[in-house]
Amino acid sequence: MGIARVVFVALVFSLAWAGGAGETLFRATPPCDFPAIYNFGDSNSDTGGISAVFGPIPPPYGESFFRRPAGRASDGRLLIDFIAEHLGLPYLSSYLDSIGSNYRHGANFATGGSTIRRQNESIFENGLSPFSLDIQTAHFNQFKERTSELYHQDKNPFDVNKLPRPREFSRALYTFDIGQNDLTAGFRKLSAVQLEAAILDIVNQFAMAITHLYQLGARAFWIHNTGPIGCLPAAAFYIQNPKPGFLDKYGCIRDQNNMAVEFNRQLKTRVEKLRQELPRAALIYVDIYTAKYHLIRNAKYYGFMDPWKICCGHHEKNISVWCGQRTIINDTEIFGGSCGSPTTYISWDGVHYTQAANHWIANTILNGSFSDPPKPIDHACLKHKM
Incomplete structure (x- = not known):
C-alpha cells in the first residue's frame, strides 16, 4: 500500500474514531433539546431570503427534494436543513419571507450574497446582498422584540402558535455560515496584501455580531468557518494556461485557498478569545474547510464524480449560461439546465454544493469530528471548560 493511501486510510480512521469517541463521550449526558435555531449567513444557508426580496430562484433549483424552487441555491436541502433534521426541528423559514412562514422553532436571517462587513462596491452588480451580518443581527433584534410584544398581547392564538416562546430564545441554537463573500469581494477589488490586512477587521465584526446576540x-x-473557495469550479471558469504553482495538485486555486485558511485561523483565534469575554456562552468552532476539502480531494472514494464537474449550467468554450438561465447564441437558444443525476455531483451550479454533497458534509461534521471543542451538535449548549 502506497504512502498516500496509508495516510488517507489513517485520516479516515481517525475521523471516524474522533466522531465515535465524541458521541460515546456525550452519550451519558442529556442532549441540549434546542427548541429553535436562529441562523445567520449567506447563500450556503439561505432558505428563501434573497428569493423573497429580489424574486424567486428559477427551476431546476430544488428539483431533487422539494420538486420545485424552494429559495435554496441547490438542487435540494442545504446543510442548515440537515442540521434542523438532525435536531428534530422543522426547516427554517426565512425572516424576509412573509408568505406561509412559521417561526415557532426559529428563523433564518441568512440571504444569498451576504457579507460580514458592509461593502462599498455596487452590491447588485457583483452579486452581493444588502443584508450584511450587522443587518441580520438587527433583524433578529427586531424579530425578538416584536415576538415578545405579540406573544404577550395574545389577541390571536393562531398567530401566537407561529411564534417562538420568549423564554426559549436563550435556549436556542445560533448558527453561522458567512465570510466567503467577504473574501471573494476582496479578490475582485483588493491586492492580496490589502485583503490579508482586512481580515482582522472582518473577523472583529463577526465577533461584534456574536457579542451583540449574547447581550440579547x-x-x-x-460557527462554521469558510470553505475552500479556490476549489469552487466557478473560480476556474476563465483561467487559461495557469502558471506553475497557481493551482494545487487537486486543481484548486492555491492563493484563494491560502486566504481562506488565513481567515479561518484568525476566526478560530477570535472565537477562543470570545470564550473569555462571554463567560456564559458555549462557542463551537466548526472546521467546514477541512471537511469540504477532504470531500473534494477524495470525491471518487466517496462515490462522487470529478469535483470540477458541474451539474447545472452550461459552461464551455468561453460560453457561460448559469443554472436556470437561457441565452441566444448564433440564433440558438442555450439553457443552463440540470445534469439529471445530481446525486453523483459535488458542485450543483459551480458555486454551491448539491444536496448529496451537503448531506455528506452534515454527516461528517454533526458528530463533532471537525469541531473545537469536539462536541456533537446536540450537545453544543455545554459550555467549554477553560
Whole structure:
C-alpha cells in the first residue's frame, strides 16, 4: 500500500474514531433539546431570503427534494436543513419571507450574497446582498422584540402558535455560515496584501455580531468557518494556461485557498478569545474547510464524480449560461439546465454544493469530528471548560 493511501486510510480512521469517541463521550449526558435555531449567513444557508426580496430562484433549483424552487441555491436541502433534521426541528423559514412562514422553532436571517462587513462596491452588480451580518443581527433584534410584544398581547392564538416562546430564545441554537463573500469581494477589488490586512477587521465584526446576540440572551453558538473557495469550479471558469504553482495538485486555486485558511485561523483565534469575554456562552468552532476539502480531494472514494464537474449550467468554450438561465447564441437558444443525476455531483451550479454533497458534509461534521471543542451538535449548549 502506497504512502498516500496509508495516510488517507489513517485520516479516515481517525475521523471516524474522533466522531465515535465524541458521541460515546456525550452519550451519558442529556442532549441540549434546542427548541429553535436562529441562523445567520449567506447563500450556503439561505432558505428563501434573497428569493423573497429580489424574486424567486428559477427551476431546476430544488428539483431533487422539494420538486420545485424552494429559495435554496441547490438542487435540494442545504446543510442548515440537515442540521434542523438532525435536531428534530422543522426547516427554517426565512425572516424576509412573509408568505406561509412559521417561526415557532426559529428563523433564518441568512440571504444569498451576504457579507460580514458592509461593502462599498455596487452590491447588485457583483452579486452581493444588502443584508450584511450587522443587518441580520438587527433583524433578529427586531424579530425578538416584536415576538415578545405579540406573544404577550395574545389577541390571536393562531398567530401566537407561529411564534417562538420568549423564554426559549436563550435556549436556542445560533448558527453561522458567512465570510466567503467577504473574501471573494476582496479578490475582485483588493491586492492580496490589502485583503490579508482586512481580515482582522472582518473577523472583529463577526465577533461584534456574536457579542451583540449574547447581550440579547443567546448562549449556544455553532460557527462554521469558510470553505475552500479556490476549489469552487466557478473560480476556474476563465483561467487559461495557469502558471506553475497557481493551482494545487487537486486543481484548486492555491492563493484563494491560502486566504481562506488565513481567515479561518484568525476566526478560530477570535472565537477562543470570545470564550473569555462571554463567560456564559458555549462557542463551537466548526472546521467546514477541512471537511469540504477532504470531500473534494477524495470525491471518487466517496462515490462522487470529478469535483470540477458541474451539474447545472452550461459552461464551455468561453460560453457561460448559469443554472436556470437561457441565452441566444448564433440564433440558438442555450439553457443552463440540470445534469439529471445530481446525486453523483459535488458542485450543483459551480458555486454551491448539491444536496448529496451537503448531506455528506452534515454527516461528517454533526458528530463533532471537525469541531473545537469536539462536541456533537446536540450537545453544543455545554459550555467549554477553560
